[in-house]
Amino acid sequence: MAIASSSSIREGDVVIVYERHDRMKAVTVRKGGELQNRFGVFRHDDWIGKPFGSRVVDKKKGSGFVYLLAPSPVLWTLVLSHRTQILYLADISFVICGLELRPGCVVLESGTGSGSLTTSLARAVAPSGHVHTFDFHEPRASLARKDFENNRINNVTVGVRDIQGQGFPEELTDKANAVFLDLPQPWLAVESVLICLRPNASCCSFSPCIEQVQRTCEAFRKYNFVDIRTFEVLLRSYEIRKEFLTDISVNNGEVEDASLPPQKRRRSDSSEKPRPDGGDAPNPSIGAVMARPYAETKGHTGFLTFARCQV
Incomplete structure (x- = not known):
């Protein structure tokens, strides 16, 4: 996977413009283009040829500045357009670890949504692995495909298909090292998952409601999956x-x-040290x-259920 094929910024690259940790924006570099924000006016022409990570200054005022970062999976998750609810970093990391992904793996995903998880899956299996992702909604799939092209992610294939009703394509039978499901009724796709998974490979299903988890676990047991476990990842920043x-x-x-009231304070004693300046x-x-924890911390996002195909 090559999110940035060069260490230097080129025309057509997607750049993450970093103002502060909670204020970033994805910008496609164009000759003659311009970015205006509260820190000033920044010309795209001044970015071309600079290495990713550069600090650029507003040339009119000379005081405002931003950083130009490469769109890594972590940063892309924070700035992408939300076409659907997305998975965030804690869940994404847990999924990649739980599915035992490594370079060369073939991963099936349904549905694509905004492409947050897909981007991280592609990085995990690069350079020789591949991600086949499917969404039943054609316009959403087209937008995700365009995002992957803009970010130069070349190991993802986006398909339009109703996995709940049709299952995964036959050409993927016994080809997958891992499968990820983000569907309203994931239990309908479990039989197709079994057909596509290689022996001893794993599937992960994401569901926001425990009732969905229960029915999915029943389907896993019906098709003789083993090591069925459900997790809820809670992140505190x-x-x-x-x-x-x-x-x-x-x-x-x-x-x-x-x-505090006097009775709540520690009492002074004769051993109290004097002020260095002699004052009282x-x-x-x-x-x-x-x-201290942030006042607004994201809590429950969903349940992750893992199951392993028997050898």
């Missing part, structure tokens, strides 16, 4: 930054919140590195 506490007192080197008042501010 932390914010780490330096803050200054302005209303505090120091007792034996410990920071106390002076806003508490320090006006002390910097401290704080680590």
Whole structure:
């Protein structure tokens, strides 16, 4: 898989314009093109020939800048257009590990959706592996195909097919090292999965509701799959930054919140160390590195059910 076929930016490349960790944008480089944002005006002509990862400055003001990053699977998941609900990094990593993907594997996927997982699957099996992904919705499949072409992902084939009703194509019989299902009724596709999987290969099904999981597990058992397991991946992100506490007192080197009632504070004793400057008042501010969970953290996204085809 070649998301960026060169270390330098060329016309037609997709570039991730990075402003900050929660503000990025995918831009296709065109001669004469221009990007305007709150940091200034940036000309595409100035990007061509620069290596990915470069910092470019707004030439009019001279102070604003952005970074030009290559669209890795991780970054692409954060900036792609959401045509459907997508899988995020925690689930994607778990899927790739659980399906035991490696270079050279052949992977079947249904449905393609926005292509978030497909991009990571393609990277995992590159350079000699291949991903066959299917979506029943022709316009959505066409948009995903165009995204893969723009990102120069050349080991993905996008097909239009109702896998629930028709199953995977016959030419893929006994060809797959792994199968991933993201369908409303995945249990309808389990028989076709069995036909396509090689011995001892695995399937993963993603479902947002536990009732879907139950019916899928019943289908796996019916077709003699083994090692059936279901997981829910919950990700908790932390914010780490330096803050200054302005209303505090120091007792034996410990920071106390002076806003608390006296009975809630630690009592001072005769061993309290004096201020270095000889003063009696508490320090006006002390910097401290704080680590705490983000106020808005994504919780449940769905259930991942893995099952292995018997030898």
